[in-house]
Amino acid sequence: MNIETLQSFFGWCTVINAGILIYWTVMLVFARGWIHKFHGKMFQLSDEKLSAIHYTLLGAFKMAIILFNLVPWIALKLV
Numbered sequence: 001m002n003i004e005t006l007q008s009f010f011g012w013c014t015v016i017n018a019g020i021l022i023y024w025t026v027m028l029v030f031a032r033g034w035i036h037k038f039h040g041k042m043f044q045l046s047d048e049k050l051s052a053i054h055y056t057l058l059g060a061f062k063m064a065i066i067l068f069n070l071v072p073w074i075a076l077k078l079v
Contacts, residue, residue, distance in 0.1 A: 003076055010073035017065045021058070028054055 028035065036047050
């Protein structure tokens with residue numbers, strides 16, 4: 001496996017995961033009521049608690065994308 005293949009791999013991982021993050025965020029912004037109603041019934045959670053969980057997970061996912069996809073891609077571009 002050469003550096004170009006790894007660069008391509010980490011680049012596409014970053015793009016795909018960023019797309020998932022953007023989709024998740026857009027769904028929370030525009031379909032918030034439906035998501036809260038659906039998940040609230042499934043797990044008996046209040047809207048405040050559900051919002052806190054979603055935003056915590058969004059932040060963790062964003063950090064994972066940066067640490068495990070974007071940083072290796074940048075490092076390989078610098079090599």
